[in-house]
Amino acid sequence: MGMEYSAQFQKLCQIEARRSLIIVGIVAIAYVMLQFFMLPYGNAFKFLLPDNEVSLSAKSGYSSNQSSVRAEKEGEINPSSFVEVVREDDKINDDDDVNEDDNVSKEFDRTKQDIVALEGNDRDESLGLDKPLKFLDVMEDNNSKVEADNAGKSEIVGLEDQNSFDSGLELNESSSFHGNENVESWNQANHLQAENVRKLPDSDLDVPKNDSEVMSVRRRKKVRPGMPPLSVTPIVKMNQILARHLASSSKMEIFDAKSKIIYPTVSDVDKELHAPVFRNVSTFMRSYELMEKTLKVYVYRDGKRPIFHQPTLKGLYASEGWFMKLMEGNKHFVVKNPNKAHLFYMPFSSRMLEYALYVPNSHNRTNLRQFMKGYTEAIAAKYPFWNRTGGTDHFVVACHDWAPYETRHHMEESIKALCNADITIGFKIGRDVSLPETFVRYARNPLRDIGGKPPSKRNILAFYAGNSHGYLRPILLKHWKGKDPDMKIYGLLPTSVSRRMNYMQHMKSSKYCICPKGHEVNSPRVVEAIFYECVPVIISDNFVPPFFEILNWEAFSVIVAEKDIPNLKDILVSIPEERYIEMQLAVKKVQRHFLWHSRPVKYDLFHMILHSIWYSRVFQIRRQ
Incomplete structure (x- = not known):
């Protein structure tokens, strides 16, 4: 009798063991399938490998031109998403860059004359145009210092200490950063001059179109510098594009501002405004009032001078400098808590970017664009706000002729206030803002000599x-x-x-x-x-x-x-x-x-630029 019970118990154990193995197998298969379908190619089976066997391949599903970053291990940050290499998809193609930069040296000679003394700051000798610049010195955390005992770790300038990252902000597995070997290669990349950065062929780049991809790569037709445009968009056509944009935006963006702007209740027009110069003066008044009451802007403090936070207030490109100065010093619109912000300002100077990084007579601006790409990715890694909207609520104000090129691809969905407002090179009516190019002769008194004869x-x-x-x-x-x-x-x-x-x-x-x-x-x-x-x-x-x-x-x-x-x-x-x-x-x-004023006044140039950025955000078309 005891033998019979023992045999039955062993048989029951075998059945239960088989059942457990089947359940475990089903769960494992389901998990693998979930990893396969939910993650980009190349990441699905990485959980089966030890950490030291995860390769940093350029073919990874998340390439460095993506700003949606995920974590593989707490406290590990990959600088490859910040600098890495100059890629062929960023460069478009060698012929295009050569053609596009035929006039670069002439433009540099012209703009070189406009360099003014930087108030209160001597130019760093390391930023001399004939000397290499440390690419990563742009990013500086203004809130924390790197402890000495972290010297063995890779230091990414501009990102906080790894332990200060929000647990909800993850880093890309394919961008993980391991060991002293990578630290050494990172430091080498940090000291490369931009013209010597190696390039990967197209075959090494496999950028999947997935939901997590934020910065899309788009190819454009070649632009023929120094030649008439292949196509012409007359002012009448521009008006039609703008009208379609304003009519097609179907989702309210910032509270109920859009409906109040479209259906203004303003009965009395401000006597300070001249109605004929506006498309619709009532619409403008209502939008301007809502901006003053509603708009909050967060200004990123990351980045080192002179490229960031150092406004140039004199010369051809003074518009970006005056806006930067007045925006960073503003107390009405600027908030310290980014969670309260409707818009996010990235305060870089396209003029100083060219001054600091462009190599004279190189006819190559790729390092300038790569630099801004790295800055954007670092912002996306450090803060959750870029990835939350794909950058649609972020904006830059840039007046240099090269700004459209410098912000191409990685800021494609952001609002760009540009002096070079050219439809043929990517300026989008209804999203981007045409920035007035103001030649300021006297920084202390920008209104000197104003007016003319009757x-x-x-x-x-x-x-x-x-x-x-x-x-x-x-x-x-x-x-x-x-x-x-x-x-x-x-x-x-x-x-x-x-x-x-x-x-x-x-x-x-x-x-x-x-x-x-x-x-x-x-x-x-x-x-x-x-x-x-x-x-x-x-x-x-x-x-x-x-x-x-x-x-x-x-x-x-x-x-x-x-x-x-x-x-x-x-x-x-x-x-x-x-x-x-x-x-x-x-x-x-x-x-x-x-007109610029040392202290902004109602309806002046500072407020008009900010209003156009606000207006763009309210009516912005969100691409699905």
């Missing part, structure tokens, strides 16, 4: 003087230089002429100021003409004028197609005197929106 005393029909940059200005000079006494068209203003009447006096005495494009579509002469109360004549196909979503440029400017340069005088003469008087008055009224 219309009755402006005896010059049209005026232009300047360098022959780009393909368009030589055409203008060919048709009009010295051809007509009413058309004061020069190259550089001759000394014999400037002795009698200098450049500023010419603008103050002219009815129309000609503003042709140079190397790029933007020109400081547009704002300069408004400053001296001269009606601007914009000759630049595919240029989106500043604050295009708000202002009615046809009320205070003349927009001429490049092909119509031979008919320029006929176009200007055909404008009735009454119409000119209206436009000149509109120029004087709109002038207040293009």
